[in-house]
Amino acid sequence: MTRNLTLALLGCLAMAACGTPQEQCIARNTHEYRVVQGLLAEVEGNLARGYAWHEREITRTEWRDCPVPVRMRDGRTRWAGRPCLRDVTDTERYRVAIDPATEGRKADNLRARLKALGGPADAAVRACRAAYPETGARR
Incomplete structure (x- = not known):
C-alpha cells in the first residue's frame, strides 16, 4: 500500500459525510479496508498492552x-x-x-485480509480520482 493511498483513506474517513464527490466515492469504495485497518490496530494495541478494553x-x-x-x-x-x-x-x-496466541492469530488473519483488500482499494481510489477529478488545490 502506498503512502498516498493511506493518506487519502485517512482524509476521506474524516470528510466522508461532507466531502467532495471524489472523497465520497473513495470513502464509499474503501469502507471495508478501513474497517479491517481499524480492527487490526485494536488487536495490535491489545497485544501491546496484554489486555483488551x-x-x-x-x-x-x-x-x-x-x-x-x-x-x-x-x-x-x-x-x-x-x-x-x-x-x-x-x-x-x-x-x-486476552489470550495472546488467539490475538496473534487474529492479527495475522487481519494482516492477510488487509493485504488482499489493498489492491482493490488502490484501484478504487484511482477510479474515483479518474471519475471525479478535482479542480484546484484543496487541503
Whole structure:
C-alpha cells in the first residue's frame, strides 16, 4: 500500500459525510479496508498492552434541578428549578484478559485480509480520482 493511498483513506474517513464527490466515492469504495485497518490496530494495541478494553453502560439515578413553570401573581410565568430524580447513563471502560496466541492469530488473519483488500482499494481510489477529478488545490 502506498503512502498516498493511506493518506487519502485517512482524509476521506474524516470528510466522508461532507466531502467532495471524489472523497465520497473513495470513502464509499474503501469502507471495508478501513474497517479491517481499524480492527487490526485494536488487536495490535491489545497485544501491546496484554489486555483488551471493553465498555458497558451504567445507568444510575441522581437528583437534578428540573425546570418547572411557576405562575406569578400578575399572571406571568417564570421557570424555576425544582429537585427531581433523573436517570443518567455513563459508559464504563474495563480491562478484559486476552489470550495472546488467539490475538496473534487474529492479527495475522487481519494482516492477510488487509493485504488482499489493498489492491482493490488502490484501484478504487484511482477510479474515483479518474471519475471525479478535482479542480484546484484543496487541503
